[in-house]
Amino acid sequence: MRLILFGGPGSGKGTQASFLVKEWGIPHISTGDILRKERAQGTELGKQAQTYMDQGALVPDQVIVNMVANRMVEADAQQGWLLDGFPRNVPQSLALEKMLEKIRQPYNYLLFLDVPAATLQDRALNRAKEAAAQSEQKRSDDTPETILKRVHVYEQETLPMIEIYKSHPKFVHIDGTLSIPEVTAAIQRQIGGES
Numbered sequence: 001m002r003l004i005l006f007g008g009p010g011s012g013k014g015t016q017a018s019f020l021v022k023e024w025g026i027p028h029i030s031t032g033d034i035l036r037k038e039r040a041q042g043t044e045l046g047k048q049a050q051t052y053m054d055q056g057a058l059v060p061d062q063v064i065v066n067m068v069a070n071r072m073v074e075a076d077a078q079q080g081w082l083l084d085g086f087p088r089n090v091p092q093s094l095a096l097e098k099m100l101e102k103i104r105q106p107y108n109y110l111l112f113l114d115v116p117a118a119t120l121q122d123r124a125l126n127r128a129k130e131a132a133a134q135s136e137q138k139r140s141d142d143t144p145e146t147i148l149k150r151v152h153v154y155e156q157e158t159l160p161m162i163e164i165y166k167s168h169p170k171f172v173h174i175d176g177t178l179s180i181p182e183v184t185a186a187i188q189r190q191i192g193g194e195s
């Protein structure tokens with residue numbers, strides 16, 4: 001199974017991805033997680049990404065496209081994958097289509113978790129509050145200002161790309177405002193899997 005998960009910041013991509021990768025036995029390729037790992041390890045890529053992430057801006061396309069291309073040729077990604085957080089704008093979507101054609105790995109579904117901007121902001125702020133309450137480390141981009149910026153970037157850059165994908169035969173619209181189990185069930189109804 002090859003899945004691409006779209007949605008705004010806080011739409012539930014990470015939450016649903018964790019169920020889907022278990023169910024289908026595929027690797028979870030999250031560009032945000034890879035970047036956070038690179039930052040934690042203090043690599044050149046991590047340092048380069050830090051400023052953009054902390055400002056809620058997108059990391060430059062070429063950096064992301066190279067990073068994903070390198071990840072997709074790893075052994076565990078040959079039988080399937082779930083892409084979370086990539087592509088995020090029109091140039092990235094064009095680069096992905098080319099990449100997949102080259103490695104002959106067509107995707108099965110494009111899943112869009114549709115959540116309005118106001119709910120996205122509330123969820124990200126709640127996640128930051130929950131992390132603080134449980135003494136976990138809060139994500140450095142979960143501040144009110146950065147969340148606003150990330151939602152703005154989503155509206156400006158990601159939604160136009162999703163508009164193009166909407167007419168694609170593999171595009172699946174999911175109401176992301178439902179509860180977590182309801183969203184999981186809605187995805188399962190569309191793509192199959194245990195209920």
Ligand code: AP5
Nearest residue numbers: 009010011012013014015031032053059085123127179180
């Ligand atoms: P990334 O890590 O991808 O963050 P994001 O897209 O902003 O998404 P989040 O991880 O914040 O949210 P999510 O949709 O996974 O929701 P979650 O399940 O956690 O990217 C971070 C940064 O990296 C970017 O800003 C950018 O700088 C850079 N980057 C990454 N990819 C890039 C790319 N392709 N190009 C350029 N730069 C890139 O849920 C959020 C909260 O809501 C949780 O508390 C959860 O419990 C709750 N929740 C989830 N579902 C529900 C529900 N149905 N009902 C109620 N609550 C829910």
